[in-house]
Amino acid sequence: MTVSFVGPLTAAVLAFQDAANSAGASAPAAHGRSLLEYIQSGGFLSYVLIALSITALALVITNFYRNRLEAWAPPAAIELLGRMLRDGDIESVKRYAGAPENDNFVANVIGAAIQRCSRSSLGFLELRSALEEAGGQEVERRYRALEHIALIAALGPMLGLLGTVIGLIGAFGTLSQLEGASRSKELADFMSLALVNTAEGLTVAIPCTAFYSILRRKVDTLAMRCGLLIEGLTSPLEQRVAAAGAAPRPVAPAPSRPAPVLRPAPAPAPAPSIGPQGGVSVQ
Numbered sequence: 001m002t003v004s005f006v007g008p009l010t011a012a013v014l015a016f017q018d019a020a021n022s023a024g025a026s027a028p029a030a031h032g033r034s035l036l037e038y039i040q041s042g043g044f045l046s047y048v049l050i051a052l053s054i055t056a057l058a059l060v061i062t063n064f065y066r067n068r069l070e071a072w073a074p075p076a077a078i079e080l081l082g083r084m085l086r087d088g089d090i091e092s093v094k095r096y097a098g099a100p101e102n103d104n105f106v107a108n109v110i111g112a113a114i115q116r117c118s119r120s121s122l123g124f125l126e127l128r129s130a131l132e133e134a135g136g137q138e139v140e141r142r143y144r145a146l147e148h149i150a151l152i153a154a155l156g157p158m159l160g161l162l163g164t165v166i167g168l169i170g171a172f173g174t175l176s177q178l179e180g181a182s183r184s185k186e187l188a189d190f191m192s193l194a195l196v197n198t199a200e201g202l203t204v205a206i207p208c209t210a211f212y213s214i215l216r217r218k219v220d221t222l223a224m225r226c227g228l229l230i231e232g233l234t235s236p237l238e239q240r241v242a243a244a245g246a247a248p249r250p251v252a253p254a255p256s257r258p259a260p261v262l263r264p265a266p267a268p269a270p271a272p273s274i275g276p277q278g279g280v281s282v283q
Contacts, residue, residue: 043163043166043193043197045159045160045162045163045166045197045200046163046196046197046200048159049156049159049160049197049200049201049203049204050200052152052155052156052159052204053203053204055152056149056152056153056204056207056208056211059148059149059152060149060208060211060215063145063146063149063215064215064218066145067142067215067218067219067222068222069222069225069226071104072104072105072106072222072226073104073105073106073225073226073229074104077096077102077104077106077107078106078229078233080096081093081096081106081107081110081233082232082233084096085110085233085234085236085237086236088237088240090114090118093110093111093114094111094114094115094118096111097110097111097112097114098111105138105142105222105223105226106226106229106230106233108134108138109131109134109135109138109226109230110131110134110230110233110234112130112134112137112138113127113130113131113133113134113234114127114130116130116133116134117130123241124237124238124241125241127234127237127238127241128238131230131231131234135223135226135227135230139219139223142219142223143216143219146212146215146216146219149208149211149212149215150208150209150212152204152205152208153204153205153208153209153212154205156200156201156202156203156204156205156208157201157202157205158201159197159201160197160198160199160200160201160202160204160205161198161201162197163193163194163196163197163198163200163201164194164195164197164198165194166193166194166197167190167191167192167193167194167195167197168190168194170186170189170190170193171187171190171191171194174186174187174190175187
């Protein structure tokens with residue numbers, strides 16, 4: 001009973017293996033395409049998109065390195081500026097903020113605000129508004145450094161779409177001109193050009209858009225934190241200015257004007273009279 005069951009089962013398995021081997025021998029060997037072959041099939045625009053992706057990667061790494069709290073507000077700069085502002089050493093603050101090696105968010109904002117107050121007729125009474133204006137300008141400068149990433153994020157899909165259009169134009173031209181096996185090969189090449197460029201454009205644009213949003217949010221967060229630091233650093237200076245402004249100031253007397261000199265009016269000339277002999281005489 002067992003032998004009669006195993007015999008037909010073994011024969012079926014051997015027959016299936018023979019059929020599979022014969023089918024594999026008759027079928028052509030499948031050839032998988034490598035990543036380099038896909039890139040080459042994308043044409044010239046494929047290399048342009050690769051160059052954009054490398055540039056975007058460098059920009060993202062650079063902006064992540066620059067937009068750190070240690071880069072915006074170095075601890076040594078915070079300590080030094082705090083000591084100078086507590087002592088009221090405004091000239092030292094100007095020199096420190098104006099040095100090229102001290103290019104950080106806190107020093108730039110405080111230095112620009114003090115420069116504006118020094119030129120203003122109100123002096124340090126408008127320190128708060130000067131700090132807000134300088135902080136807004138500095139944040140805008142940090143935003144402009146991120147615009148290159150946004151530009152690449154916008155160019156990626158456009159270049160991919162251009163490659164798609166070029167590929168479709170070539171595909172339709174192939175359908176109308178060639179026939180047989182050559183038409184199939186040319187059609188496959190142009191469709192590969194269209195689809196590869198589209199995929200590369202989206203591959204560049206999607207990460208760039210995500211990193212641009214992340215970096216903008218990081219800039220906003222750092223600006224808020226540094227704003228609190230600047231407020232704490234400049235509070236002694238604001239208190240000193242407020243105390244000086246609250247003290248009574250002596251009012252200088254108005255300059256006296258000399259009284260006008262009154263001159264007597266000239267006497268009227270005597271009227272002429274007629275004498276008894278008819279002559280005219282003056283009294």
